[in-house]
């Protein structure tokens with residue numbers, strides 16, 4: 001439907017797949033359709049870090065009608081085309097390999113192709129980068145992507161809000177993703193926003 005609001009979420013093979021799980025709990029409040037794709041390496045890490053056997057298990061029953069998993073090898077899927085209307089792509093977490101391929105213009109699977117589409121169509125591309133320390137190659141790739149219009153959002157939560165549990169740290173990053181997408185939905189109040 002023409003007035004549907006759509007976005008894509010992709011998971012790559014970096015640590016921190018809990019961020020993707022949380023984002024998939026909040027985005028359905030704002031979107032009618034969420035395309036979800038994960039690399040093979042990501043699926044292995046989802047199993048390891050979230051103790052589930054399949055990607056499907058990280059999608060809450062309540063939102064299954066809105067979240068559409070798509071194989072990352074499927075280059076015929078809607079987000080692979082610039083003529084398909086969707087707001088953008090969040091890669092969460094984003095491995096340095098994925099970041100490097102996108103920075104290099106490689107577009108040979110659904111995730112890298114959709115990232116390429118978002119850059120060329122000037123749509124939101126948010127890369128929740130996770131690696132430490134960073135090499136000069138990583139930093140140069142991040143600079144190239146920032147110049148091309150992407151938002152590089154390191155998975156580096158702050159501690160000034162006195163987080164009590166891991167969920168608080170996860171919410172810090174997911175809140176930043178929502179802000180980067182320009183959404184009004186907030187998980188945290190924000191510094192100095194009490195009054």
Ligand SMILES: Cc1cc2nc3c(=O)[nH]c(=O)nc-3n(C[C@H](O)[C@H](O)[C@H](O)COP(=O)(O)O)c2cc1C
Pocket residue numbers: 011012013014015039040041042045048094095096097098099130131
């Ligand atoms: C358990 C595990 C954790 C990993 N964590 C990271 C990470 O945090 N950041 C990163 O850049 N690569 C990480 N890697 C390496 C990537 O998975 C690897 O470079 C892979 O080729 C990335 O594939 P993808 O970009 O196609 O998903 C990790 C690998 C494993 C097995």
